[in-house]
Amino acid sequence: MPGAALEGAAAAAAEGVRVVLVGDEAVLGPRLASLGPGVELVHAADAIAMDDHAADVRRRRDASVVVAARLVKEGRADAVVSMGHSGATMAAALLVLGRLPGVDRPAILANVPTSRGFSALLDVGANADAKPQYLQQFAVLGSAFVGAVWGVPEPTVGLVSIGEEPHKGNELTRAAHELLVATPGIRFHGNVEGRDLLKGTTDVVVTDGFTGNVMLKLAEGEARELFAWVREALRSSLPARLGGLLARRALRGVARRLDPSEYGAQPLLGVEGYAFIGHGSSDAKAVASALRTASRAVTSGALERTKAALARLTAPEAPPRAPTR
Amino acid sequence: MPGAALEGAAAAAAEGVRVVLVGDEAVLGPRLASLGPGVELVHAADAIAMDDHAADVRRRRDASVVVAARLVKEGRADAVVSMGHSGATMAAALLVLGRLPGVDRPAILANVPTSRGFSALLDVGANADAKPQYLQQFAVLGSAFVGAVWGVPEPTVGLVSIGEEPHKGNELTRAAHELLVATPGIRFHGNVEGRDLLKGTTDVVVTDGFTGNVMLKLAEGEARELFAWVREALRSSLPARLGGLLARRALRGVARRLDPSEYGAQPLLGVEGYAFIGHGSSDAKAVASALRTASRAVTSGALERTKAALARLTAPEAPPRAPTR
Numbered sequence: 011m012p013g014a015a016l017e018g019a020a021a022a023a024a025e026g027v028r029v030v031l032v033g034d035e036a037v038l039g040p041r042l043a044s045l046g047p048g049v050e051l052v053h054a055a056d057a058i059a060m061d062d063h064a065a066d067v068r069r070r071r072d073a074s075v076v077v078a079a080r081l082v083k084e085g086r087a088d089a090v091v092s093m094g095h096s097g098a099t100m101a102a103a104l105l106v107l108g109r110l111p112g113v114d115r116p117a118i119l120a121n122v123p124t125s126r127g128f129s130a131l132l133d134v135g136a137n138a139d140a141k142p143q144y145l146q147q148f149a150v151l152g153s154a155f156v157g158a159v160w161g162v163p164e165p166t167v168g169l170v171s172i173g174e175e176p177h178k179g180n181e182l183t184r185a186a187h188e189l190l191v192a193t194p195g196i197r198f199h200g201n202v203e204g205r206d207l208l209k210g211t212t213d214v215v216v217t218d219g220f221t222g223n224v225m226l227k228l229a230e231g232e233a234r235e236l237f238a239w240v241r242e243a244l245r246s247s248l249p250a251r252l253g254g255l256l257a258r259r260a261l262r263g264v265a266r267r268l269d270p271s272e273y274g275a276q277p278l279l280g281v282e283g284y285a286f287i288g289h290g291s292s293d294a295k296a297v298a299s300a301l302r303t304a305s306r307a308v309t310s311g312a313l314e315r316t317k318a319a320l321a322r323l324t325a326p327e328a329p330p331r332a333p334t335r
Numbered sequence: 336m337p338g339a340a341l342e343g344a345a346a347a348a349a350e351g352v353r354v355v356l357v358g359d360e361a362v363l364g365p366r367l368a369s370l371g372p373g374v375e376l377v378h379a380a381d382a383i384a385m386d387d388h389a390a391d392v393r394r395r396r397d398a399s400v401v402v403a404a405r406l407v408k409e410g411r412a413d414a415v416v417s418m419g420h421s422g423a424t425m426a427a428a429l430l431v432l433g434r435l436p437g438v439d440r441p442a443i444l445a446n447v448p449t450s451r452g453f454s455a456l457l458d459v460g461a462n463a464d465a466k467p468q469y470l471q472q473f474a475v476l477g478s479a480f481v482g483a484v485w486g487v488p489e490p491t492v493g494l495v496s497i498g499e500e501p502h503k504g505n506e507l508t509r510a511a512h513e514l515l516v517a518t519p520g521i522r523f524h525g526n527v528e529g530r531d532l533l534k535g536t537t538d539v540v541v542t543d544g545f546t547g548n549v550m551l552k553l554a555e556g557e558a559r560e561l562f563a564w565v566r567e568a569l570r571s572s573l574p575a576r577l578g579g580l581l582a583r584r585a586l587r588g589v590a591r592r593l594d595p596s597e598y599g600a601q602p603l604l605g606v607e608g609y610a611f612i613g614h615g616s617s618d619a620k621a622v623a624s625a626l627r628t629a630s631r632a633v634t635s636g637a638l639e640r641t642k643a644a645l646a647r648l649t650a651p652e653a654p655p656r657a658p659t660r
Contacts, residue, residue: 124560125560125563125564135497138497138504138505138506139505139506170549171545172460172463172544172545172548172549172552179463179545180463180464180543180545181463181464183545203548203549203552203556204548204549204550204551204552204553204554204555204556205552205553205555205556205559206556207553207556207557208553208556208557208560208561209556209560218505219497220496220497220504220505220508220546221545221546221549223497223528223529224495224497224528224529224546224549224550225529225549225550225553226529227497227528227529227530228529228530228532228533228550228553228554228557229529229553229557230529230530231528231529231530231531231532231533231534232532232533232553232554232557232558232561233557233561234530235449235450235533235534236533236557236558236561236589236593238450239450239589239592240565240586240589243582243585243586243588243589244582244585244586246585246588247584247585249581249582249584249585250581250582250584250585250586252578252581252582253577253578253579253580253581253582253583253585254578254582255578256574256575256577256578256581257568257569257574257575257577257578257579257582258578259572259574259575260568260569260571260572260574260575260578261565261568261569261575263568263571264561264564264565264568267564268561
């Protein structure tokens with residue numbers, strides 16, 4: 011992993027992203043010079059391991075992810091990107107950066123490739139148990155992010171349920187549906203179903219962190235399994251084998267379309283700053299993508315846009331003005 | 336739809352399934368003779384339409400699905416199979432047949448093709464809001480069905496969650512996990528994640544009806560979208576086109592593996608009798624499959640096996656016997 015992080019950092023820096031590596035100087039220091047001028051180093055004596063508890067960030071203030079979040083808090087960096095323990099990254103971002111006004115719970119947004127481009131699915135795991143107002147906030151957070159970073163003018167929002175009609179769903183979605191209909195500043199499409207995710211019916215897909223996590227892992231896992239089935243089928247006979255060779259390039263394009271390492275990391279939305287969570291098993295390509303993604307988000311001004319949208323959500327209704335004569 | 340039902344009934348009857356058509360005699364009567372000797376007709380003056388309310392079955396006692404359920408209750412048929420309004424089918428089965436002792440809520444089981452064969456996912460939509468003990472009952476219902484009908488000797492059961500560790504998940508799954516660990520007569524594997532569904536990690540996959548419905552529709556929808564992507568890729572260049580032609584047969588095999596009409600209908604488990612729910616848009620092939628599936632379930636004695644398993648679940652712990660001297 012340090013190898014992938016270093017290589018990825020060098021690649022992103024070569025493209026103009028300013029990278030601050032946070033970690034053990036004794037390990038990273040000797041390799042720093044080889045990474046090019048765009049990479050600097052900040053020492054962190056400690057690091058949260060994959061099998062540590064996320065809550066450890068409260069007392070381990072010298073852990074790299076906590077130090078990195080502090081750099082953002084202090085304005086010495088614009089975003090924290092971690093390919094480590096995702097629970098710890100989330101906890102550190104919450105602890106050090108804090109929640110945005112109007113946000114009860116932050117959410118993790120995932121980029122899902124669809125037949126129409128991409129959809130933003132959130133929450134994919136920050137909160138396993140949600141309340142209706144969390145889903146409303148997720149809709150606002152997701153719309154602002156997609157609007158700013160992806161450049162989608164007026165993103166549509168779908169609420170994951172088990173039928174299109176407003177009354178279809180569970181207690182949570184029925185209540186959330188009512189809130190979303192009345193939410194200012196978002197374009198609420200209505201309920202969407204499981205089948206809508208890969209169709210790309212809406213730009214933003216809102217759900218609780220349990221359902222979202224199951225959906226994301228199912229979607230990624232199914233893509234892997236189905237491609238394995240296709241590969242297997244293309245070895246099943248001589249004509250199939252030959253066909254597979256001829257179509258190889260085209261089929262690789264489909265596989266690439268589904269490769270999560272193209273995006274690198276998922277934003278944690280709702281905290282006072284930019285925070286990105288990557289896969290623990292990331293390679294250099296994914297690390298570089300993550301840094302690029304973070305840099306693009308910062309440049310887009312997503313955070314300011316998010317704050318403005320939240321202010322609109324929490325603002326009391328403007329009192330009706332007395333007619334001027 | 337009557338056309339598909341009639342043709343499907345004739346096909347199943349030709350294979351030895353005794354089919355009782357329930358519907359309007361004026362419509363079906365004239366066509367009965369052409370269906371062969373294995374099909375009989377029972378008149379029903381009314382029918383629940385797709386946009387009617389499921390609760391209508393309470394007062395519309397002459398609706399075809401209610402009449403069909405009554406035939407099962409009275410022992411004049413072994414199973415009720417409906418390709419109509421699924422909510423109404425469920426309501427009619429519950430109303431007429433009733434719940435099995437030890438079952439709080441029936442569940443719908445879906446057959447999901449996986450890399451290792453098939454997995455039984457339940458509940459896929461009968462109950463959007465579940466309690467821990469419902470999931471425990473689903474595990475017992477699913478294991479008994481898969482054991483009897485699919486002939487899987489000791490089916491493994493997975494609980495859908497967002498991490499493998501018992502404490503990962505939401506309030507519902509954490510409580511259900513504890514119950515499942517202590518459930519007699521099932522082989523509990525532990526938590527499974529979204530990615531495990533198509534992998535086929537366990538024979539039975541248990542979840543609430545909201546999550547299960549989202550998973551099923553996501554899995555079916557993703558297969559459709561990905562195949563569309565593959566088809567599109569195979570038209571993207573001349574070599575790809577040629578490759579696609581050569582590999583056509585092999586790729587069709589993959590698509591067929593995912594075709595839901597191969598199974599035809601999903602059992603409603605937990606009611607006192609056999610009830611199967613098919614897609615409203617079913618063709619003759621799906622209708623025939625549904626009838627075949629129902630017939631196979633009846634022959635397997637799944638209901639008796641289920642009752643025995645439930646009795647074991649609800650039986651009070653045997654009191655410790657006083658040692659005989």
